[in-house]
Amino acid sequence: MTSTESLIDRRQLAYIASQAADARLNVELETDGMTLNIGPQHPATHGTLRIIAHLDGEQVVWAEPSCGYMHRGYEKLTEVRTYPQVTSLVNRIDWLGSFANEVPFILAAEKLMGIEAPPRAQWIRTILFELSRIANVSLFLGDLGVQLGAITPVFMAFRDREHVLNLIEATTGGRFHPNFDRIGGLKDDLPAGFIDETRAVMKTLRNFCTEIEDLLFGNEIFQSRTRGIGVIPKDIAMQYGLSGANARASGIDWDLRRDQSLPMAWDKVDWKVWTHPDGDSFARCWIRLQEVRESTRIVDQLLDNIPAGPIMAKVPRIIKVPEGEAWVSTENPLGEMGYYVVSKGDLGPFRTKIRSASFNNISIVPWILKGVYVPDIITILASLYFILGDIDR
């Protein structure tokens, strides 16, 4: 079935559902649609997203996400902060993989200033970037079970994610909000024993992936709940601007770590970008599982050959960014995350536009939820994987 056909099918289903509702209304039963507010306080949205769903029975006639309940105004706040202060703000955008939020902003500032971090700093940045990806996505893998009613996987995820957080804490001093990246390099070098410890943790994480694959992905109920549910065809995914694993699950071979040349260490190691042709919920979950595996591989290889040298380039004590505009985006755990920084030569940015992945990823919700059943709303939202801080910023 081609993608346009499935689009038509979906619209037809929704149309039939609404017609059936009308027909019943006209006969003797005075039935009416029901508007169900999923959220802002709801266990499945892990945050304050509100989905307004108009139901006919248990079938969704139309649905719309309503966000902004957690808007913290980071774009505006950056205008009254100096450049080094901004990293502590952007940490809190995607709070599960916070280090990854700092990197594109710092890279944009470096691009404007025309400096580049020394190789060792690039290496450590990449390692921490991938560690925060693992911390983020491994929690997704556990949380997936909770959304589907299996309560055990999430505890396994928390158990093994703890090791990753310990590594991040040992390096940066913060478990959730590292605030470690600096313009021109990093705050500190790696702590003693980091390399051996990280190797052991990467092994644990690979075991965790195998466990999750056995426990959840191989489960027939899980498969029947996710396969063929919430299919996003390739062209629709492109039209809605999906990025990250959601795009790759629809067969779009697109990964900014590979397709862009940034001063990071991804091009120095051997890894694979996974795609899946199906575009359903299962594909999205499976892609993320593979991503954790690839991340552990990247970290392992990076550990093998960290170059020696300084971790800080020569930067002035008081950072003033020259006038200009820069756009840098990276492949964050949730998808493409970018910063458009406009500088007027002051201590802080004149204007910052934050492109966060989840905001674009949930824009497909009205389309994809049309005609599905209430339990599938949860599966589809879980597999789209958004973080509220990343939507509302």
Added chain:
Amino acid sequence: MIALLAADLPYWAQTLLRILGGLVAVLLPAGTIVYLFLFKMMSFMQSRLGPMEAGPYGSMQLFAEVGKWLQKEDITPARADRVIFKIAPLVVLASTFLLVAVVPFGPDAWFTNFEAGVFYLLAVSSVSVLGILMAGWSSANKYSLLGGLRAAGQLIAYELPMVLAVIGVIIQAGTMNLQGIVVAQNGGEIFGWNGLGNPYILTQFTGFIIFMIAVQAELTQTPFDMPIAESELVSGYMTEYSGFRFLTFFIAEFATAGVFSLIASVLFLGGWGVPFAWFDWKSIDDVSDWMNVVGPLIMFTKMMVLAFVIMWVRFSYPRFREDQLQRFAWKVLIPISLVNIMITAILKVAF
């Protein structure tokens, strides 16, 4: 035990004794299941310790929880149907007590020795549906309503495979009396060998599996827990309940798990009995009186084994969607149980 002690007592004393016995038979399994399985076993499966502070190894945790619930405010939503809202948890709990009334715990230890026991059992097990529907409708909450409707659809769909699975047992035992089914199993023989009696889990294995799946659905435990689906419907029909009324639902959930395990052990594992051949008993009249003490313990052990299986599945599986659940009931379980009945009937006539 109850019948034994109550033989010469006045009617009011017998009634009192039965009520007390019923409370023990319902609350003791519920408490044990909650502590051992929900608190401890689930924690060990999820690499954590569970409650450790209240009493040795957290064994007093349940009392702490009950105390906490009793202190909470009893909230009734403004638009709720107040009377029905308040009765609903009691209706659900009552169905558990009705179920335990016919379960035999020993040769003389029973509350009522009802001739059509199985029939009664299957009939009253659906009373809880009423309570759940009442709770779902009267809460004036959309999530509760969806949960209540899902529960009604599901429980009615799974009543049928349960009944059909039990019919195989009835055919084999030739009686609907639960005491009679226990005797038929323990006094029976498999192709002339009576070392184990004839527990129907061996000869009615298909029926046993279907029965346990139906029980899982009837209890709304995890692969079939859409009515309370926490991540979708918050807590389904229980969403608006707090304090004591929520506690009633909670007790009912686990007490019913215990009672259904008791019923399954009576129907398929030989109930309170030991194989009669071990002691050269010929019929129920030969069974010595100490079985009235040992019998309940044997029942309790079997109940814990079956409850373990129920909880094990609950902690490991994700949940179905309703349409998948209905399809599973009507297209898989019911045809298999019909075939099972046919084969049982043919073999019954043949041997």
